[in-house]
Amino acid sequence: MKITVDEEKCCGAGQCVLIAPAVFDQRDDDGIVILLDAEPGEDQHAAVRETAAVCPAGAIVLDE
Amino acid sequence: MTLAYPIPNDTALEPPAEWAKLRGECPVAHVQLPSGDQATLLTRYEDVKQVLADPRLSRLLNAPDAARLSDTDDGGLFSSEMAAIIPDGGEEHQRWRRLVGKWFTAKRMSALRPQMARIAEQLIDEMVERGRPADLKASLGFPLPVYVICDMLGVPAADRERFSYWSDTLLNLTKYEKSEIDAAQAEFFQYMSDHLAAKRAEPGDDLLSELIAAGGPEDGGLTELQVLVTGMALLVAGHETTANMIGKMVAMLLADRTRWERLLADPSLIRTAVEESLRFDANSGFGLPRYLPEETEVGGTVLPKGTTVICSMAAANRDEGAFDAADRLDLTRSPNPHLAFGSGAHSCLGQALARTELQVVLEVLLRKLPTLVLAVPVEELERLDGLAVGGLLKLPVRW
Numbered sequence: 001m002k003i004t005v006d007e008e009k010c011c012g013a014g015q016c017v018l019i020a021p022a023v024f025d026q027r028d029d030d031g032i033v034i035l036l037d038a039e040p041g042e043d044q045h046a047a048v049r050e051t052a053a054v055c056p057a058g059a060i061v062l063d064e
Numbered sequence: 065m066t067l068a069y070p071i072p073n074d075t076a077l078e079p080p081a082e083w084a085k086l087r088g089e090c091p092v093a094h095v096q097l098p099s100g101d102q103a104t105l106l107t108r109y110e111d112v113k114q115v116l117a118d119p120r121l122s123r124l125l126n127a128p129d130a131a132r133l134s135d136t137d138d139g140g141l142f143s144s145e146m147a148a149i150i151p152d153g154g155e156e157h158q159r160w161r162r163l164v165g166k167w168f169t170a171k172r173m174s175a176l177r178p179q180m181a182r183i184a185e186q187l188i189d190e191m192v193e194r195g196r197p198a199d200l201k202a203s204l205g206f207p208l209p210v211y212v213i214c215d216m217l218g219v220p221a222a223d224r225e226r227f228s229y230w231s232d233t234l235l236n237l238t239k240y241e242k243s244e245i246d247a248a249q250a251e252f253f254q255y256m257s258d259h260l261a262a263k264r265a266e267p268g269d270d271l272l273s274e275l276i277a278a279g280g281p282e283d284g285g286l287t288e289l290q291v292l293v294t295g296m297a298l299l300v301a302g303h304e305t306t307a308n309m310i311g312k313m314v315a316m317l318l319a320d321r322t323r324w325e326r327l328l329a330d331p332s333l334i335r336t337a338v339e340e341s342l343r344f345d346a347n348s349g350f351g352l353p354r355y356l357p358e359e360t361e362v363g364g365t366v367l368p369k370g371t372t373v374i375c376s377m378a379a380a381n382r383d384e385g386a387f388d389a390a391d392r393l394d395l396t397r398s399p400n401p402h403l404a405f406g407s408g409a410h411s412c413l414g415q416a417l418a419r420t421e422l423q424v425v426l427e428v429l430l431r432k433l434p435t436l437v438l439a440v441p442v443e444e445l446e447r448l449d450g451l452a453v454g455g456l457l458k459l460p461v462r463w
């Protein structure tokens with residue numbers, strides 16, 4: 001699994017961090033997504049798929 | 065005949081029968097608003113999502129040909145001069161959003177959890193002391209979000225009765241006369257200006273002090289008026305929405321007590337249960353209006369320039385085309401891409417806060433009052449009327 005995030009689209013809703021805090025964070029100065037791990041291990045895949053499905057800005061794209 | 069909107073509904077928690085019919089047969093429907101003006105109602109998931117996320121459409125209904133929602137709605141929430149002070153779209157909106165959004169990150173909200181849990185515990189203790197039955201909405205649902213947002217903004221929670229009145233006049237579409245709304249807005253405006261003057265003289269470590277400290281537009285910050293309106297908007301937004309949602313969530317979970325029992329047995333379902341309550345909420349209020357400054361195609365229909373569209377997120381959240389067994393409340397549903405917080409660049413800025421508050425309230429209630437039950441039959445729960453944000457009048461409970 002390879003993750004890309006679109007900082008321009010991101011609206012800082014924080015869904016990704018609430019669901020998969022090991023993979024995503026938000027910048028302190030504007031709340032925009034930070035990708036901590038672009039190729040996370042198996043154990044994170046279910047959570048990451050959920051973040052991509054619910055991100056309100058459609059800013060998380062998965063390549064599997 | 066044109067359908068009257070909002071669609072009347074006698075039940076507090078069930079959707080009106082019209083939704084399924086509209087989604088199936090007339091997903092782009094003509095409706096008549098309380099003002100008598102015409103609008104176009106959207107009820108399908110894909111259509112609602114598309115329109116909410118479309119950056120070309122405006123949230124403001126101040127164009128001369130935009131529909132008025134109600135008779136008094138010339139100073140109301142969606143058309144007031146004040147609403148126009150927060151940028152409506154594009155880069156200016158994004159800049160505003162990022163300046164304010166840093167206060168609402170998931171990490172910051174998680175850091176507030178222990179404090180929220182303490183407030184919830186104390187409010188529940190006080191409710192228990194007063195004895196049963198109790199109104200959970202007045203005892204817990206309402207005060208909790210107010211304490212939290214007051215703390216973030218650095219305004220005294222002691223003034224919460226006034227905030228409640230001011231938000232109610234802004235959010236209620238039918239209850240007040242125009243003169244009452246204008247007077248309340250003027251008072252609210254004055255209150256916030258005095259508060260900001262005090263913060264300028266003596267800054268604290270709250271959101272408003274820091275927005276002031278960020279400087280004016282020339283330093284990448286906001287104008288004084290923008291800071292003021294942002295403060296008012298956050299106080300209102302952080303108020304009725306979450307407060308009412310706490311009541312509705314607990315009502316839905318107790319309406320079929322097996323749901324409550326399942327959560328008692330497995331509290332790890334709290335997160336998905338909160339999302340499912342947000343999706344399942346059939347009483348979420350008016351929906352979101354959008355004004356079409358240009359011709360736009362929605363669900364195969366071309367809507368002319370100047371159309372006012374009403375997006376019913378609650379009807380969209382029950383769309384079988386988007387959710388399996390959409391009319392079943394499934395505590396484990398995942399993923400749950402519901403539209404309760406909107407979609408796209410304008411989707412709710414406070415959603416991490418709202419989610420955290422809802423999760424904390426549920427966690428503390430399950431822990432402290434496992435025997436909680438409704439004190440009246442579900443059929444007797446009453447809706448709050450006229451509010452842009454839906455809710456229950458009361459939530460009578462026993463334990």
Ligand code: HEM
Pocket residue numbers: 116123161213297298299301302303305306309352403404405406407409410411412413414415417418
């Ligand atoms: C359960 C509780 C809540 C619900 C259901 C809710 C719902 C919504 C929705 C649907 C929108 C989208 C408006 C649009 O697209 O035009 C929105 C926007 C917004 N919400 Fe919430 N909200 C809740 C709680 C909160 C809280 C606690 C705050 C913060 C104090 C907040 C602050 C805002 C702000 C500032 C916006 C405007 C965002 C923008 O224009 O970029 N909301 N909310």
Ligand code: SF4
Pocket residue numbers: 005009010011012013014015016017024026031032033054055056057058059060
């Ligand atoms: S969920 Fe999407 S919009 Fe929200 S912070 Fe993460 S990437 Fe950004």
